[in-house]
Amino acid sequence: MLSFDNTGIAYGNKSDTDLKRACYLFRIMSKPLLVKTAKVMFRIAHALHIPFAWAVKPHLYKQFVGGETLEDCLPLVRRLEKYNVKAILDYSVEKIVSEKYIHHPMDEFVMTIDEAAIDSNIPFAVFKPTALCSEEILEKAATGNLKSANERKEANKFRTRVEILCRHAFFKKVRIMIDAEDSWYQSFIDDVAEEMMEKFNKETAIVYNTLQMYRVDRFEYLKSLYERAREKEFFLGIKLVRGAYMEKERARAAALGYPSPIQPDREATDRSFDEALHFAMRHVDRIYIFNGTHNENSTRLLVELMQRYGIEKTDERCYFSQLYGMSDNISFTLAGLGYNVAKYVPYGPVEAVMPYLIRRAEENTAIASQTGRELNLIRQELQRRKKEA
Numbered sequence: 001m002l003s004f005d006n007t008g009i010a011y012g013n014k015s016d017t018d019l020k021r022a023c024y025l026f027r028i029m030s031k032p033l034l035v036k037t038a039k040v041m042f043r044i045a046h047a048l049h050i051p052f053a054w055a056v057k058p059h060l061y062k063q064f065v066g067g068e069t070l071e072d073c074l075p076l077v078r079r080l081e082k083y084n085v086k087a088i089l090d091y092s093v094e095k096i097v098s099e100k101y102i103h104h105p106m107d108e109f110v111m112t113i114d115e116a117a118i119d120s121n122i123p124f125a126v127f128k129p130t131a132l133c134s135e136e137i138l139e140k141a142a143t144g145n146l147k148s149a150n151e152r153k154e155a156n157k158f159r160t161r162v163e164i165l166c167r168h169a170f171f172k173k174v175r176i177m178i179d180a181e182d183s184w185y186q187s188f189i190d191d192v193a194e195e196m197m198e199k200f201n202k203e204t205a206i207v208y209n210t211l212q213m214y215r216v217d218r219f220e221y222l223k224s225l226y227e228r229a230r231e232k233e234f235f236l237g238i239k240l241v242r243g244a245y246m247e248k249e250r251a252r253a254a255a256l257g258y259p260s261p262i263q264p265d266r267e268a269t270d271r272s273f274d275e276a277l278h279f280a281m282r283h284v285d286r287i288y289i290f291n292g293t294h295n296e297n298s299t300r301l302l303v304e305l306m307q308r309y310g311i312e313k314t315d316e317r318c319y320f321s322q323l324y325g326m327s328d329n330i331s332f333t334l335a336g337l338g339y340n341v342a343k344y345v346p347y348g349p350v351e352a353v354m355p356y357l358i359r360r361a362e363e364n365t366a367i368a369s370q371t372g373r374e375l376n377l378i379r380q381e382l383q384r385r386k387k388e389a
């Protein structure tokens with residue numbers, strides 16, 4: 001069975017200082033009360049315009065973020081390349097509500113596409129829908145509640161922006177992924193993503209949409225999407241993830257009194273994720289799969305399915321990916337074996353990436369067993385180095 005336990009391989013690219021910092025952080029993140037307190041403190045500091053970059057930058061930011069600008073990330077892209085690990089530069093600015101900021105993320109996303117076009121170690125570009133449009137408009141578009149002409153214009157602007165990015169990616173021959181966020185506006189994003197796939201995925205998958213398998217409806221959605229792709233003869237690009245907003249989704253459903261869109265338990269999410277992998281590989285002639293997970297079993301499953309269906313390790317239809325700063329044992333082991341592996345490398349100014357960082361901290365608290373596993377592996381590696389010294 002494929003093992004992810006060789007810490008020499010997993011952390012070969014990390015200095016002792018890197019590992020000690022990671023150890024310290026994962027220890028802190030395993031304490032829910034500490035994470036909660038820090039979250040409240042950041043919110044207060046942000047509201048009162050108190051600078052907090054100094055507190056975050058040396059640890060949390062350094063662990064999970066590539067840098068402030070695209071250029072800052074390039075040395076990391078080269079370091080990863082030495083280990084056959086690719087990078088996906090993820091401009092992680094979220095929830096832009098003011099129109100005056102919108103052009104900046106658009107420019108930045110275009111720059112990431114241009115960079116991917118000239119750098120063979122950057123296989124994808126990516127963007128977040130809420131960096132292009134307010135959540136309010138996305139939700140109104142998703143629920144058929146665009147009342148005023150202005151609201152309809154805003155929703156159209158979103159569609160146009162997505163199309164500009166996808167068209168640019170198409171001409172530059174760069175694959176582009178659309179991240180998934182909250183379920184209450186995802187149907188609008190799905191529609192736009194499907195329209196883009198139909199336009200640009202005729203020869204190969206250029207546009208990828210994200211499916212969060214913690215949602216009860218996603219496996220059925222995948223099947224129906226596949227049927228439409230078959231009928232209309234285009235390729236599907238699918239980024240599979242479990243989903244990062246579970247608590248928020250459940251809390252909103254409870255507060256507003258509608259059934260939770262989230263699977264009843266962890267096992268159901270795992271089953272749905274694995275079912276989607278099986279389905280994608282059964283239809284690998286039409287589905288390109290991007291396995292976005294830190295879960296070792298789901299990673300092993302895709303490896304096994306690739307073997308079962310006779311898919312080469314370097315086949316562009318199958319990618320494995322983990323977030324920068326997490327699960328290097330999976331990324332570096334797979335890359336060492338010759339599989340397509342890419343790290344998602346978020347970047348952006350400290351204030352702008354705070355929601356991303358808070359999510360990472362909370363996630364590492366929520367999935368305590370994984371944090372524990374990561375912490376153990378890092379400790380093992382530090383001990384191994386001590387013995388060897």
Ligand SMILES: Cc1cc2nc3c(=O)[nH]c(=O)nc-3n(C[C@H](O)[C@H](O)[C@H](O)COP(=O)(O)OP(=O)(O)OC[C@H]3O[C@@H](n4cnc5c(N)ncnc54)[C@H](O)[C@@H]3O)c2cc1C
Nearest residue numbers: 179180241242243244265266269292293294295321322323
């Ligand atoms: C490359 C990459 C890209 C990503 N892009 C996105 C994105 O666009 N949108 C997005 O939402 N997330 C995204 N994520 C985050 C992802 O959705 C998960 O939050 C994260 O990866 C943890 O899931 P896992 O499979 O890695 O780990 P695991 O530890 O195996 O799974 C943890 C996940 O299981 C689910 N879960 C846990 N407990 C329960 C429960 N009681 N009931 C139901 N489900 C449960 C939750 O989704 C939780 O996050 C991305 C992750 C990666 C690696």
